[in-house]
Amino acid sequence: MAAMRGSGQPGWQETAVDAALALVLLGFGLLATDLAGDNQPGSRPVDAACRVLIAIAALALPVRRRVPLATLAVVTVATTAYLVLGYPYGPILLTFLVAVYTVAVRLPVRLAALATGGAFVLLLTHVFWSRGPAPGWAGVLPASAWAVVPFAVGTVVRVNREATARSRAEQARSRAEQARRQADEERLRIAQEVHDVVGHGLAAISMQAEIALHLLPKRPEQAETALTAISRTSREALDELRVTLGAVRRGAERGPVPGLARLPALRDRLAGTGLAVRLRVVGAPRELPAAVDLAAYRVVQEALTNVLRHAGVASAEVTVDYRADELTVEVTDRGAGARRDGLDPADDGTGGHGLAGMRERVDALGGRLAVGPRPDGGFRVYARLPVERSA
Structure with a gap:
């Protein structure tokens, strides 16, 4: 039918x-x-x-x-x-x-x-x-034209319509797949941002809480300073987390994102946890592409968070080098370098969620990440990010 x-x-x-x-x-x-x-x-x-x-x-x-x-x-x-x-x-x-x-x-x-x-x-x-x-047999050919010609034309039109419909369906599937892929990438990006924000904030708060607990019985007046630092750190982390999650609700890119300009604030925040960070800048600082600026900041933030969690040292050094066509950031310390954040130094950074997140950021920008113990002791995180020359 x-x-x-x-x-x-x-x-x-x-x-x-x-x-x-x-x-x-x-x-x-x-x-x-x-x-x-x-x-x-x-x-x-x-x-x-x-x-x-x-x-x-x-x-x-x-x-x-x-x-x-x-x-x-x-x-x-x-x-x-x-x-x-x-x-x-x-x-x-x-x-x-x-x-x-x-x-x-x-x-x-x-x-x-x-x-x-x-x-x-x-x-x-x-x-x-x-x-x-x-007409007899002489009329067969002219009569056949009235059937063969419209049948051939109709078949060609049908085939073309079906091909067009298949092409449109394939394009629709391709657009849907691309939309799903973009949504997955966006979810991964947001998850990575949340990990960096929450991970760093909780590490700093945990260290400051330990300091407060240690000082409270003996020197309660100094414990107040640690508690104030906890309040400030948690507020800053919550503010940044709120901005990140706001981007998810809006379905759009966030507004201002963290960048290397916030390294002094990061250094001061970590000083309250007992980790002294020496910040060294090589070359003339300049405006960077937002993605590069954010990735460099997150690499430094995650590396310092790992120092705070695992190194067992009171100091670290951050070097930011502005070069003609690239930016490099390096974080070093002299703490325990055998294993960091689930990372076996022998595998050069393939394990561990935090360091794996660094690698994903750097790879996405066409850069290179080197992670591992230093020959003279301690640990080193080094990222090289390409920067297009200004016209």
Whole structure:
């Protein structure tokens, strides 16, 4: 039943177009058939039966898209009867052409070919038996053109439509996949930001809390300083976390992001935990691309957080080197270098979530990250980030 009806039901606009086409072919057929009879001596004169057959064939077209097989059957029977009765060749054949084209466009190729073949065989009846002059075998080729040509055109149109539909579907799938990939990348980026913000803040708070607990029984006045530092650090971490999560709710990029300009504040914050950070800048500081600036800051922040957590030392050194076409940051300490943040120094930084996050940031920008113990003791984190030259 679906095959008989064709693929996809037409709307009222298509039905209106088909009805208009039917009226045009009906009017043209009734007017032009009289003229065709005058130019075809020996054909049967146009009479009421001729006009009825023309009307039947034309008025079947308004439903051609809904029931293409039924439309072709009605048009073929009317056209064959018209020709067998000996009426002149005329516009009724245009109606047959439209019916064959519709079958080729709307139905599967095999079914359309069988239907067109059956219609063609029936149409050939008039070639060998007619009340008018029968053309015989010489009429087979001209008659076949009325079936073969519209069938070929309809098949080509159908194939092109299917190819276009497949292409659009593939494009839609590609867009959906790209959207999913971008969403995944954004989620990973936000997760990495949250890890860096929360991880560093909690490490600093934990160290400051230990200091406060140690000082509280003996020197409570100094414990107040540590508690104040805890309050300040937690407030700053919460503010930055709020900005990061706000970007998720807005579905847009964040506004101002942390950068190397905040290293002095980071150094002062860590000083409150007992970790003295020496900050050294080489070259002339300049404005950097936001992604590079953020990645460099996060590398330094994560490296210092690891020093605070695992190194067991009271000092570290940060070196920022502004070069012509790249930026390098280096964090070194003289603490325990055997293992940091789940990282085995022998694997050069493939393990551990924090250091793995550093590597992902640096790799995404086309840079290079080196992580591992120093030959003279301690630990070293070194990142090289490419920076495009200004025009």
